[in-house]
Amino acid sequence: MVELKEKISEVFRDTNLVICWREGFDPIHATPHFVREESQIEDSIFNLFCVHNLCVYLPFLKEKAGILVKGCDSRTLIQFLQEGLIRREDVVIIGISCRGIIDVGKLMREVLYEAVTGVSIDGDSIKVKTVSREREFQLTSLLADKCKICRYPNPLIYDHLIGEPVESKVSWDMAYEDIREFEKKPLEDRLSFWTKEIGKCIRCYACRNACPLCICRDRCIAETRDPHFTSQSVELKEKFMFHFIHAVHLAGRCVECGECERACPVGIPVKMMKKKINLEMKELFDYETGINVDDKPPMYTFKAEEEKIKEHEL
Amino acid sequence: MPQESKKELRIIGFLCNWCSYGGADTAGVSRFKQPTDLRIVRVPCSGRVDPLFVVRAFLSGADGVLVSGCHPRDCHYSDGNYYARRRLEMLKRLLPFFGIDDRRFHYTWVSASEGERWQRVVTEFTKVIHGLGPLKIEEGEEIG
Structure with missing residues (x-):
């Protein structure tokens, strides 16, 4: 990771953050690291546990900053630029070609939540040492x-690139297969699925706070009294309302970084709802989030004649 | 047609002030017979209708939601209903994903002079909702 540190110190000379x-x-576990002093560069890392989408901090920064992004995170930056949430000249992007990261939750379940003392990665296998034993896993099973x-x-936007470009063989249809599969279920099954999943919600708002595109923060309508969209009651309906708010406010904006789902302490498949909307956005407006800086999010604009929206008959 | 024999269901209508609300008024003034299940909320423009209004209505006990505004190209504010069209279409496609029948939500365009069309929209929409019955979103079994 000499290259990483070199790049960081190069950018640091220019930005001071x-x-x-x-x-x-x-x-x-990795943790976000704000380098504000030269000596802190030494601590920076990039490995399979760097799961966070660091872009979440950017719209609130008042200063120029350098930032590390994986391929998926880079789409967030493009979405920010589309919506005018950041200025291109205020950010120096260090892109990293990424082969995938590890789902720490899966790993923790495998080692039965024992304290991990050491990890070594060798090619496609990973050795995890816990307090009582050492185990070896295939990387693909923990991705x-x-x-x-x-x-x-690979990052779609960057000033500096680290690592060799990685090829992806995944097509659009493969990526959205789970949504199409889910939609084949009858209506009642879908409702009972969400009743069960959303019923688990404790409304901790971790999904919202982790979401880089949820930029209302303190003014989030899930918490305001005026407008009063949700009440403090613990009913299922209020939980549904919160998840609808999150989904609808991300319509045509979600870049599917998956931070909401990772942050969820009770394991609600939050990302599925966003993926469904993205699928519709593609079908209706041929729009994909976070790909092209010059695009306009579909809900921010309109056409007098919509090609794909037909009038509904009763 | 009047639903006197059946139990009344709750249908919420969001009507734009300039066209559909006028259209509903025209229908009333002309004494066209309409079902009584619909409760109307007057909004300045269909562009004012946040998809979350519709969701909130469903979650607060509505069995059907109807949104109606000026015809495309006729918006009082020139482009409010164009934005509305995109948002409402998105919502109409999202609802069935959560298991709510998309027929429970309808959006359409009715102008102030179309009293007859308004009567038809309300009557048919009410018929559809009565066909579907009340919407049930209920607490599942206790978890944990």
């Missing part, structure tokens, strides 16, 4: 679900 990762409290259907392993 670089957002990257460092090792967390144990070897299988995050979003990485298995990743279509953009």
Whole structure:
């Protein structure tokens, strides 16, 4: 990772702030790292546990910053630029070609939540040492679900690139197969599926806080009294309302970085709802989020004659 | 047709002030017979209708939601209904994903002079909702 540190120090000379990762409290957790002093560059890392989408901090920064992005995260930046949430000259992008990251939840379940003391990665296998024993896994079995259907392993926008470009063989249809599969179920099954899943929600708003495109933050209508969209009641209906708010506000904006689902403490498939809307956006407006800086999000614009929207008859 | 024999269901209508609300008024003034299930909320423009209004209505106990505005090209504010069309179409396609029948939600365009068309829209939409019955979104079994 000499290259990484070199690039960071190069960018740091220019910006005085670089957002990257460092090792967390144990070897299988990384944590976001704000480099504000030269000495902190030494701590920066990039490995299979750098799961966070660091772009989440950018719209709130008041200064120029360097940032590390994986392929999926880079789409967030493009979406920010489309919506005018950041200025291109305020950000220096270090892109990383990524072969996928590890779903820490899966790994923790495999090692039965024992404390991990060491990890070594060798090719396609990973050795995990816990307090009581050492185990070896295939990397593919621990990859995050979003990485298995990743279509953009290489950053789509960057100033500096680290690593060799990675090829993805995943097509659009493969990436959205799960949604089409789910839609084949009868209506009642879909409702009972969401009743069960959303019923688990404790409305901690972790999904919202982790979402880089949820930029209302303190003014989020899920918490305001005026307008009063949701109440404090713990009913299922209020939980449904919150998830509808999250989904509808991300219509045509979600870049599917999967942070909502990763942050969810009770394992609700939050990303599925967003994927469904993205699928419709593609069908209706032939629009894909976070691909081209010059695109306009479909809900921000209109056409007098919509080709794909037909009048509904009763 | 009047649903006197059946139990009344709750249908919420979001009507734009300039066209559909006028259209509903025209229908009333002309004494066209209409079902009584619909409760109307007057909004300044169909572009004012946040898809979340519709969702909130469903979650607060509505069995059907109808949104109606000026015909495309006739918006009082020139482009409000174009934005509405995109948003509402998105919502109409999203609802069945959550298991809510998309026939429960309908959006259409009725002008102030189209009293007869308004009567037809309301009557037919009410018939559809009565066909589907009340919407049930209920708490599942206790978890954990």
